Amino acid sequence: MKKKEFAVIGLGRFGGSMVQALSDEGVEVLAIDxxxxxxxxxxxxxxxxVVGDTTDEAVLKSIGIRNFDHVIVxxxxxxxxxxxxxxxxxxxxVKHITVKATNDYHEKxxxxxxxxxxxxxxxxxxxxxxxxxxxxxxxxxxxLSDEHSIVEIVASRRLDGNTLIDLDIRAKYGINIVxxxxxxxxxxxxxxxxxxxxxxILIVIGADTDIxxxxxxVVEE
Amino acid sequence: MKKKEFAVIGLGRFGGSMVQALSDEGVEVLAIDxxxxxxxxxxxxxxxxVVGDTTDEAVLKSIGIRNFDHVIVxxxxxxxxxxxxxxxxxxxxVKHITVKATNDYHEKxxxxxxxxxxxxxxxxxxxxxxxxxxxxxxxxxxxLSDEHSIVEIVASRRLDGNTLIDLDIRAKYGINIVxxxxxxxxxxxxxxxxxxxxxxILIVIGADTDIxxxxxxVVEE
Ligand SMILES: Nc1ncnc2c1ncn2[C@@H]1O[C@H](COP(=O)(O)OP(=O)(O)OP(=O)(O)O)[C@@H](O)[C@H]1O
Ligand SMILES: Nc1ncnc2c1ncn2[C@@H]1O[C@H](COP(=O)(O)OP(=O)(O)OP(=O)(O)O)[C@@H](O)[C@H]1O
Ligand SMILES: [Ca+2]
Ligand SMILES: [Ca+2]
Ligand SMILES: [Ca+2]
Ligand SMILES: [Ca+2]
Numbered sequence: 001m002k003k004k005e006f007a008v009i010g011l012g013r014f015g016g017s018m019v020q021a022l023s024d025e026g027v028e029v030l031a032i033d034x035x036x037x038x039x040x041x042x043x044x045x046x047x048x049x050v051v052g053d054t055t056d057e058a059v060l061k062s063i064g065i066r067n068f069d070h071v072i073v074x075x076x077x078x079x080x081x082x083x084x085x086x087x088x089x090x091x092x093x094v095k096h097i098t099v100k101a102t103n104d105y106h107e108k109x110x111x112x113x114x115x116x117x118x119x120x121x122x123x124x125x126x127x128x129x130x131x132x133x134x135x136x137x138x139x140x141x142x143x144l145s146d147e148h149s150i151v152e153i154v155a156s157r158r159l160d161g162n163t164l165i166d167l168d169i170r171a172k173y174g175i176n177i178v179x180x181x182x183x184x185x186x187x188x189x190x191x192x193x194x195x196x197x198x199x200x201i202l203i204v205i206g207a208d209t210d211i212x213x214x215x216x217x218v219v220e221e
Numbered sequence: 222m223k224k225k226e227f228a229v230i231g232l233g234r235f236g237g238s239m240v241q242a243l244s245d246e247g248v249e250v251l252a253i254d255x256x257x258x259x260x261x262x263x264x265x266x267x268x269x270x271v272v273g274d275t276t277d278e279a280v281l282k283s284i285g286i287r288n289f290d291h292v293i294v295x296x297x298x299x300x301x302x303x304x305x306x307x308x309x310x311x312x313x314x315v316k317h318i319t320v321k322a323t324n325d326y327h328e329k330x331x332x333x334x335x336x337x338x339x340x341x342x343x344x345x346x347x348x349x350x351x352x353x354x355x356x357x358x359x360x361x362x363x364x365l366s367d368e369h370s371i372v373e374i375v376a377s378r379r380l381d382g383n384t385l386i387d388l389d390i391r392a393k394y395g396i397n398i399v400x401x402x403x404x405x406x407x408x409x410x411x412x413x414x415x416x417x418x419x420x421x422i423l424i425v426i427g428a429d430t431d432i433x434x435x436x437x438x439v440v441e442e
Contacts, residue, residue, distance in 0.1 A: 014346065014347050134225075178397070205424075
């Protein structure tokens, strides 16, 4: 199988971290920006790095952009440049295009002109961090649906020494502890007789309302 | 218990989404920016919204910032303003300070001057999305440790009709399916005799290397 080739346009904080992460995953990645300084910064991280204004069709053609399997447009503040770049990529027949959106209007236009995936890094992380901050003991979470999540909850002193049988949370709250993080160890599918220690991180799956009840009634001090 | 009061300084994409999300969670949130237009935009979303340059100690004092339980500094591009604001908040005795960092140097300085939590929204989402893009069938994931994750994997046609017993993935790959997302339903702790359907989203927990082996050998077509 031919290795997939990626290109990232716009080397700001988001685009730059995409280049770094793609390169860490061992895939081929071309980094593009119209700011030479940014391009130099990524010369040793990306497989290739080129200076170019991607709102110019000739530039994208000369790079041979249509040969890339997946192009990420990470131009944020200049919405017009982001939209124009996406439009040209689409016309040149790029198979998969992911674009960073700045606001809802921007997202709507991008979807309409054929972006395959639109992402909102700042908005999504804002929500994520707000959620973590408001629920004291929640460290991180994965939204499964509007109503279900997997969350990381720090075991308070109240929980110290309790076994899963003692707590009986499956029956009382309808939620499951799928793993326990203890220091560098991960205990997957903990046994009913396993005792929780203060500071353990409980990985809990269930309905959001049930998880919140559990937090309020059992975890919070 | 007194309701916690939050303040968000800097109403860009990240800070703005924090204000929206905190307000959605039903907590009190004060929104601050030195740009009047931004402040007007959040007048109806935040509990209060004020115009002010937070690098000026007198401004923060007049707002009564020390009475807030948690202050989020979401100034990004102007690193100096972010650092100075954090320093003043610390000196005024604010109990909990979360700051958005722009790069590693910024993060180091923030931690040194006493920020309680430093976040990198663009960097973290860049990593997250790169991971999702490279692993074809992975929709989203929660990192449990450097080596363990919970991931959402789309069931390919190859998996259609197989029960969990057929696949025997716990024995063969050392990983567990903790839930199955099917349309709007979530099946928590699926039974060994449950059959997977194409398009189901499998919520899998385990070591990253084992999950990758499972994806490559069983899921990818
Ligand atoms: N027409 C263009 N062609 C190529 N690169 C461009 C073009 N316009 C902007 N860029 C580059 O895109 C990058 C990201 O843009 P910018 O910093 O404005 O967005 P941002 O959303 O604030 O970024 P961040 O990811 O840091 O939040 C910059 O490095 C900029 O030089
Ligand atoms: N000294 C200051 N006092 C108050 N607000 C400030 C100050 N300096 C900057 N801000 C505000 O902080 C907000 C965010 O800053 P900026 O847009 O530069 O960062 P950013 O990291 O690119 O934002 P984002 O990626 O979240 O959109 C802006 O609305 C700006 O007006
Ligand atoms: Ca998800
Ligand atoms: Ca910016
Ligand atoms: Ca940004
Ligand atoms: Ca985590």
